[in-house]
Amino acid sequence: MGRIVVVHGVGNYQKRLEPEAAARKLADGWQGHLARGYKDAGLDHLTVPGITVAYYAHLLRGAEGQGAGDELDRLSAGEQQAVLEWLRVVGMPDEPAEGQSWGGMPVRQAIDLVARRRGLTARVLGRIVVAFMPEVYGYLASPERRRRAREEVARTIELSGAKVVVAHSLGSIVAYEALHAYPGLGVEVLITVGSPLGVPGAVFDVLDPAPDASGHGTRPPGIRHWADIAEAGDLVALPRRLGDRFPVDSHHEAPMSALDFHTLSTYFASGLTASALAHPVARHGRG
Known part of the structure; x- marks a missing residue:
């Protein structure tokens, strides 16, 4: 298996770095956590996929939180x-x-x-x-930021040729919309982690495309397998079972960290994420 594209969540703006350098820095930081996840799952005999980050945080400047x-x-x-x-x-x-x-x-x-x-x-x-x-x-709330972020995610996927996307937190919203807006990207496996896609009102009801007549989100074109993972105490991944509102193929939930319950590092270091990557990817995501 080749590379996976990771669509990051909030808090990942890298000051004083150009976008390409920022993407490499994030990828390098998460690669080791993913290797630990493969070991945790007993899959360390497999090759850990390389990470390409779809970096869009610079396009949300002025929107990021201050953390206090x-x-x-x-x-x-x-x-x-x-x-x-x-x-x-x-x-x-x-x-x-x-x-x-x-x-x-x-x-x-x-x-x-x-x-x-x-x-x-x-x-x-x-x-x-x-x-x-x-x-x-x-x-x-910003059509321009929304358009540019989706374009950047789509561009990264297209250039990488990856068949697998891992989308975390806000990144699951951006990836969901980008995969709908650009249906020819060739992505076959979508793994959402710590996803707030189902939060009513603030997120779910303003998605593009909008929920269908039955009140459910729709499957991005071309996706053969969609796995969702939620840390048991993640206050962002709510409602917990994304599959109640979206056509998710498998949902996984478990305690991973009492403190860092929402970070992508925590999700990557979990055997749940490694297993969700390794098995569907082996069938659908060679690229």
Whole structure:
């Protein structure tokens, strides 16, 4: 098996590096984690596929989060609404208390409420919000950023000739839309990890293409096998079973890390990801 294309998630902007150098740096960093995943799965007798990164973080400049809880005050009105929609999935009660409205609840108050229900600190949950939501919203709310990111992903896939795409976090949104927008890329295997594709409102309802008449996402053209992987505590990979909303062929879920539950390094170091790569790739993804 040759190379795989990885479509990265949030927080991967590489300052002072040109896009090609940034892509190489990310690929080099993740290659070792993937090798550990193959070993974890008992597949170290197989050749670990080389990674080519579809780097688009530079195209979202001005949209990335700052990674500190006090940056919550800088979220736009649209970002705050998207945060509230995500928090409903994370663990907000079905109904607000008497006299309250989820739409009118301050983001800080909502984060504190959900953090207590999930056994987290408000600071930890706030850092996740700040790291994740601005880039996701910045991509989905900007037609120009959206177009350019999808073009870059499609260009990388085409140049690599890869048949296999691994898409993480926000990257699963970008890859899903790019594979639909450019149906002739020849990708046969899609593996989504830590994917928020199914988050209602903030993500699922604004996808391009839109969900079908039955309320489900559609399969990208040419995809023969779609595997989805979620770390058991990943607060971004929600709702947990992506296959309930998309035509996923297999879903895998397991504890991987109590702290780094959403990083691509954690997903690559897991035998679940290695197994999802090795077996369908052997059948469909030689390239």
